[in-house]
Amino acid sequence: MTLHYIVPGDDFTRAGEASGDLKRKMKKLGFPSDVIRKVSIALYEGEINMVIHAYGGEITAEISSSEIDLTLADTGPGIPDIEKAMQDGYSTATEQVRNLGFGAGMGLPNMKKYTDEFQIESEVGVGTTVRMKVYNHS
Amino acid sequence: MTVRDIIDYLDAELLFGDDELLDQEVQHACGSDMMSDVLAFVKDQAVLLTGLINTQAVRTAEMMDMKCIVLVRGKDPLENVIELARERDICVLKTEHTMFCACGILYKHGLRGGHSV
Numbered sequence: 001m002t003l004h005y006i007v008p009g010d011d012f013t014r015a016g017e018a019s020g021d022l023k024r025k026m027k028k029l030g031f032p033s034d035v036i037r038k039v040s041i042a043l044y045e046g047e048i049n050m051v052i053h054a055y056g057g058e059i060t061a062e063i064s065s066s067e068i069d070l071t072l073a074d075t076g077p078g079i080p081d082i083e084k085a086m087q088d089g090y091s092t093a094t095e096q097v098r099n100l101g102f103g104a105g106m107g108l109p110n111m112k113k114y115t116d117e118f119q120i121e122s123e124v125g126v127g128t129t130v131r132m133k134v135y136n137h138s
Numbered sequence: 139m140t141v142r143d144i145i146d147y148l149d150a151e152l153l154f155g156d157d158e159l160l161d162q163e164v165q166h167a168c169g170s171d172m173m174s175d176v177l178a179f180v181k182d183q184a185v186l187l188t189g190l191i192n193t194q195a196v197r198t199a200e201m202m203d204m205k206c207i208v209l210v211r212g213k214d215p216l217e218n219v220i221e222l223a224r225e226r227d228i229c230v231l232k233t234e235h236t237m238f239c240a241c242g243i244l245y246k247h248g249l250r251g252g253h254s255v
Contacts, residue, residue, distance in 0.1 A: 098172075
């Protein structure tokens with residue numbers, strides 16, 4: 001099954017809609033709760049990143065019985081130093097974003113932590129694509 | 139303890155929650171205003187104490203399968219928060235206590251931090 005979501009870049013309150021929807025669909029499909037949790041957290045952090053850093057983007061989720069494959073693509077400003085961005089606590093988020101409860105520098109590290117495969121490609125001025133896989137162990 | 143007990147211990151106001159939700163047993167909680175920290179460190183906590191009053195508090199609770207959000211420092215939630223909590227079946231309470239005191243009171247009554255990832 002392939003699902004497609006558009007993440008609007010201008011509405012912070014809607015960030016998390018895609019992850020919530022995917023979570024409910026996976027529940028209905030009977031995936032184990034820890035697999036659902038990992039996918040939800042990784043995708044939610046990705047959605048938040050798309051809204052606060054990249055003016056939105058697109059998500060493709062491919063669900064099979066053996067794994068969940070997530071691709072998050074945006075045409076935002078890109079990440080100049082990926083290694084730095086992957087460090088716990090490193091953040092370029094504004095004070096305004098921090099006041100909204102994010103920007104603790106845990107977004108990308110969380111996405112990596114909760115997924116079995118994690119790849120990120122980014123080009124300044126072009127955009128960022130994150131690919132993540134979570135295996136279904138059942 | 140149950141969510142109903144939390145209302146009692148914190149002199150909290152119930153902003154959303156039906157009988158079934160209020161009778162839920164909860165054993166572990168966490169307190170944070172940073173949702174990324176909740177997503178990073180929380181494992182099986184059912185209660186989120188926070189000063190964050192936007193919809194992302196509800197979405198974070200949803201992702202972590204939490205049952206109850208306690209808004210501390212007497213803050214009222216922004217619009218859409220209660221509506222979203224109702225859709226997601228998550229209780230929302232409001233207390234005048236500060237984060238420190240609210241956590242302390244609940245800890246005194248047996249609520250614990252639980253495991254973190």
